[in-house]
Amino acid sequence: MATLIVPDNVSPSQDAEVLRKACEGWGTDEKAIISILGHRNAEQRKQIRLAYHQLYQEDLVKRLESELNGDFEKAVYRWILEPADRDAVLANAAIKKGETDAKVLIEISCIRSPEELLAVRRAYQHRYKRSLEEDVASHLSGDLRKLLVGLVSAYRYDGEEINTRIGNSEAEILHHAIKDKAFNSDEVIRILTTRSKPQLNAIFNRYREEHATSITKNLLGDDAHPNDFQKALHTTVRSLTDPHKYFAKVVRDGIKKLGTDEDSLTRVIVTRAEKDLRDIKDLYYKKNSVPLGQVVAKETSGDYKKFLLTLLGEED
Amino acid sequence: MATLIVPDNVSPSQDAEVLRKACEGWGTDEKAIISILGHRNAEQRKQIRLAYHQLYQEDLVKRLESELNGDFEKAVYRWILEPADRDAVLANAAIKKGETDAKVLIEISCIRSPEELLAVRRAYQHRYKRSLEEDVASHLSGDLRKLLVGLVSAYRYDGEEINTRIGNSEAEILHHAIKDKAFNSDEVIRILTTRSKPQLNAIFNRYREEHATSITKNLLGDDAHPNDFQKALHTTVRSLTDPHKYFAKVVRDGIKKLGTDEDSLTRVIVTRAEKDLRDIKDLYYKKNSVPLGQVVAKETSGDYKKFLLTLLGEED
Numbered sequence: 303m304a305t306l307i308v309p310d311n312v313s314p315s316q317d318a319e320v321l322r323k324a325c326e327g328w329g330t331d332e333k334a335i336i337s338i339l340g341h342r343n344a345e346q347r348k349q350i351r352l353a354y355h356q357l358y359q360e361d362l363v364k365r366l367e368s369e370l371n372g373d374f375e376k377a378v379y380r381w382i383l384e385p386a387d388r389d390a391v392l393a394n395a396a397i398k399k400g401e402t403d404a405k406v407l408i409e410i411s412c413i414r415s416p417e418e419l420l421a422v423r424r425a426y427q428h429r430y431k432r433s434l435e436e437d438v439a440s441h442l443s444g445d446l447r448k449l450l451v452g453l454v455s456a457y458r459y460d461g462e463e464i465n466t467r468i469g470n471s472e473a474e475i476l477h478h479a480i481k482d483k484a485f486n487s488d489e490v491i492r493i494l495t496t497r498s499k500p501q502l503n504a505i506f507n508r509y510r511e512e513h514a515t516s517i518t519k520n521l522l523g524d525d526a527h528p529n530d531f532q533k534a535l536h537t538t539v540r541s542l543t544d545p546h547k548y549f550a551k552v553v554r555d556g557i558k559k560l561g562t563d564e565d566s567l568t569r570v571i572v573t574r575a576e577k578d579l580r581d582i583k584d585l586y587y588k589k590n591s592v593p594l595g596q597v598v599a600k601e602t603s604g605d606y607k608k609f610l611l612t613l614l615g616e617e618d
Numbered sequence: 619m620a621t622l623i624v625p626d627n628v629s630p631s632q633d634a635e636v637l638r639k640a641c642e643g644w645g646t647d648e649k650a651i652i653s654i655l656g657h658r659n660a661e662q663r664k665q666i667r668l669a670y671h672q673l674y675q676e677d678l679v680k681r682l683e684s685e686l687n688g689d690f691e692k693a694v695y696r697w698i699l700e701p702a703d704r705d706a707v708l709a710n711a712a713i714k715k716g717e718t719d720a721k722v723l724i725e726i727s728c729i730r731s732p733e734e735l736l737a738v739r740r741a742y743q744h745r746y747k748r749s750l751e752e753d754v755a756s757h758l759s760g761d762l763r764k765l766l767v768g769l770v771s772a773y774r775y776d777g778e779e780i781n782t783r784i785g786n787s788e789a790e791i792l793h794h795a796i797k798d799k800a801f802n803s804d805e806v807i808r809i810l811t812t813r814s815k816p817q818l819n820a821i822f823n824r825y826r827e828e829h830a831t832s833i834t835k836n837l838l839g840d841d842a843h844p845n846d847f848q849k850a851l852h853t854t855v856r857s858l859t860d861p862h863k864y865f866a867k868v869v870r871d872g873i874k875k876l877g878t879d880e881d882s883l884t885r886v887i888v889t890r891a892e893k894d895l896r897d898i899k900d901l902y903y904k905k906n907s908v909p910l911g912q913v914v915a916k917e918t919s920g921d922y923k924k925f926l927l928t929l930l931g932e933e934d
Binding site: 420423424427431432433434435436439440447448451452455456457458459460461463468488492495496497498 | 736739740743747748749750751752755756763764767768771772773774775776777779784804808811812813814
């Protein structure tokens with residue numbers, strides 16, 4: 303369930319007018335911007351951009367970028383984009399950071415639906431004049447490249463049919479690879495990048511039944527320091543099987559960090575507010591015994607804080 | 619240019635009636651079937667199938683399958699399907715044959731437009747309840763798998779922008795790989811599976827300028843017997859850069875074979891008749907000094923021959 307609260311009757315041109323006023327004159331009325339954009343869904347935000355352009359011959363996104371700054375600007379910018387275009391922007395930023403930000407690419411490839419991922423690839427081409435997989439392939443190398451190119455290029459089967467025989471045999475393939483510490487074997491990458499989500503669930507369930515432990519545990523191994531590729535596999539499996547739990551953990555890790563990882567916090571809240579942020583909040587509370595809104599309020603400040611809380615459905 | 623000849627006014631329900639009559643009673647009127655289906659484009663054939671189903675509560679494709687046989691049946695069956703669905707059927711048949719029929723998969727991945735390839739992947743899922751890349755990955759192995767999974771999963775940038783710097787540096791990467799006989803290097807596969815067609819043309823042109831010989835020649839090496847993977851790379855480059863020449867060669871090779879390779883002949887004629895079969899015919903004549911229609915007439919017979927010649931725009 304979503305956390306975004308949208309009023310019943312909204313008018314794109316009225317919204318555009320309010321935003322224009324908020325940007326005009328001395329200073330910027332951030333409160334007004336939050337009260338509008340923090341309560342509009344993707345389609346409505348799109349209509350506002352169109353209406354704004356028609357009324358003022360100006361790109362609302364650019365105007366907001368010039369009026370706002372810091373984490374607040376970044377959050378508003380990411381929020382106002384259409385979801386597929388936003389993912390393209392997130393993916394491109396992650397690619398530029400190289401090996402360190404693989405999790406964003408994994409998230410986008412594994413948590414979006416197959417059709418949504420195609421839309422991201424289309425938006426990426428439109429924006430950057432190259433393909434997503436092309437940029438991933440030319441910026442990364444080695445095993446991580448193999449995994450990520452496979453993940454971003456996937457168009458997984460989206461139906462429910464599964465094949466138990468394949469499930470059993472591929473659970474064994476994974477087991478042997480993990481036992482031999484052959485994490486980077488072509489077969490591991492093949493299975494994780496091509497099988498459908500229900501089929502992968504069947505494989506991982508079989509693995510748990512046969513080996514009395516989950517594959518996610520075994521992927522990190524007994525090492526105190528799993529390598530980056532093992533971590534990427536781990537993120538892949540978690541994104542494919544339990545996105546809510548995965549996101550709750552991303553937020554938790556982001557907040558635990560010294561100084562808070564605003565990029566992660568913004569990303570989870572902005573990308574999930576109109577999807578399943580309520581489920582993520584519930585799970586966060588269950589795991590940490592403290593409400594996510596309370597933590598966000600404590601760790602952030604100013605308009606950025608107000609905006610995140612609005613998207614979390616928790617205004618003052 | 620196409621070779622298919624389509625009359626101005628056609629009525630799907632009248633066509634359906636003629637086809638019904640052709641199938642009813644003692645024997646089948648193959649001539650009538652050819653005269654209708656051999657002169658209808660993809661959209662019209664789809665309308666005929668719909669009209670036929672509405673009029674007779676029967677699937678026209680199944681009915682034709684039960685009425686016809688041999689190469690003629692196969693050709694009509696492949697022709698009547700929607701192009702993306704037909705490609706899904708061709709791809710599936712190729713996957714089942716394993717390493718031996720890589721060229722069909724390469725053809726579909728490299729010659730169709732990026733959006734057409736997506737449509738094939740969608741049709742494949744619809745028909746087989748698995749993804750195309752999933753089946754390619756689980757039926758093939760080794761280097762050929764790496765190449766083909768990359769090719770079928772690609773959603774190449776479809777614009778004209780190219781980057782000369784990348785073109786130059788990647789021509790060098792290919793040159794070194796070929797010189798070292800490292801045909802299966804990850805970099806070779808990365809370049810061929812992710813770069814856009816205009817970018818690849820720039821790379822291959824640079825290669826030719828710098829090394830005074832074409833990459834297609836060098837890919838086969840000095841070996842009298844290039845291995846299957848080298849042949850697959852060769853087919854990939856030719857499909858990406860010059861489909862007409864590639865298809866003219868496929869037809870030529872198919873005819874040269876003892877007993878004629880009907881599958882290849884049917885495939886080229888059926889998949890190109892409403893696209894660019896005229897260009898392929900012209901090139902065939904230029905290269906072999908004998909008209910393609912004449913060769914087809916000599917090497918095939920009966921209704922199969924009549925049907926192919928009709929699609930070639932060369933009825934008696």
